[in-house]
Amino acid sequence: MAEVATFAMSDQLLVVIDPIARRTDGESVRIAKDVLSAGAVTKVCLPEGPDEFARALAKRGSRRPVVVGDDGALLRTVALLHRQRQLAECALSVVPVGGALSLAGSLGVPTGAVAAARAVLDGVERRLDLLVDDSDGVVLGGLRIPPIRDPAAPDGATAVGPGGRPWLRTCQSLVRTLVPPRGPSPAASPGPSRLRVEVDGATLVDLDQPVEAVSVTPGIAGLAEVEVRPVSVGAEASPLRAEGRTVTVSGAHFRYRADTAVSGPVRRRTWTVGEGALRLVLPGR
Structure with a gap:
């Protein structure tokens, strides 16, 4: 994480206030506007939806x-600027307001309106690594692949996606009606995943080793930190760890949580480190 520049309080600012922030904590929004307007020339935008925001x-x-x-x-x-290929050209500032602020806090942004607004005015730009996947998705804080079972699948039935077989649902429903239950189904809980995890082309774990979880986080100097937790048999299995610039996960259909959103199912996904791709203004030391 490198310091790039400090900012003059005379900079012109475009202050984009998310509609959810206005509804959930109008007082913090007002405080942030007052601090920013007192220290810089500001233009305030109040978009009502994603299109106006963009x-x-x-x-x-x-x-x-x-x-x-x-x-x-x-x-x-960040996703909008990345898709517009303008992320590298833009020093971004954030004033966290609302309910979910843990990601901003983990990146070093103050979660108080006054402190965050002051960091906008006299902070320093730092370049942070992020992850970009092969569908052009962006990950800031990290991603996790747990053994996820579709909560809509009843009684341990296998989930059927949009392209599934309706007749199979009917048969499963009929079987459940005719056969009395025999206690809780073991499939009601998530089971281990069988995935191949490759880091810079080298296999860290293969399909023959069931895993409990996989996590990938942006590290430093352009490397992602990868941790795989194998299913333990008897004694607890030690996590497998590696660092690399690209991480590919493949296997049976799996879902993954990237920052705050769950995506999938997919059979294969590759994440590549964008070294210093996020230019974020943070408090100076």
Whole structure:
């Protein structure tokens, strides 16, 4: 994580206030606006939805963007700038307001409105690594692949996706009706996953080793930190760890939680480290 620049209080700011922040904590929004307006030339935008939010960012010109909102607003902003291929050109500031602020806090952003607004005015730009997947998704804090079972699948039945077989659902329902239950089904709880995890092309774990969880987080110097927890048999199995620039997970259909959102199911996904791709303004030391 490298310091790049400090900012003058005379900078022009584009302050984009997320509608959820306005509804959930109007007082913190007002405080942030007052602090920012007292220290810089500001243009305030109050988008009512995602489309207006995206247009406000796209028309920012030379103004430095400041997002006032929760973790969802931060993630949406980074994703928009990434898709527009403008993330590398933009020093982003965040004033966390709302319910979910843990991601912003983990990146070093103060979670109090006054402290965060002051960091916007006199903080320093630092470059942080992030992850980009092969579907152009962006991960800031990290991702996790747990053994997820579809909660809509009743009585341990295998989940059927949108392209599944309706007749199979009917047969399963008929069997459950005719056969009396014999206690809790072991499939009601998530089971181990069988996945192949490759780091920079080298296999860390293969399909023959069931795993309890896989986690990938952006590290430092362009490397992702990977941890795989194998299913323990008898004595507790030690986690498998590796670092690399690309991480590929494949196997049976799996879901994954990237930051705050659950995605999938997919059969294969590759994440690549974007070294220093996020230019985030944080408090100076």
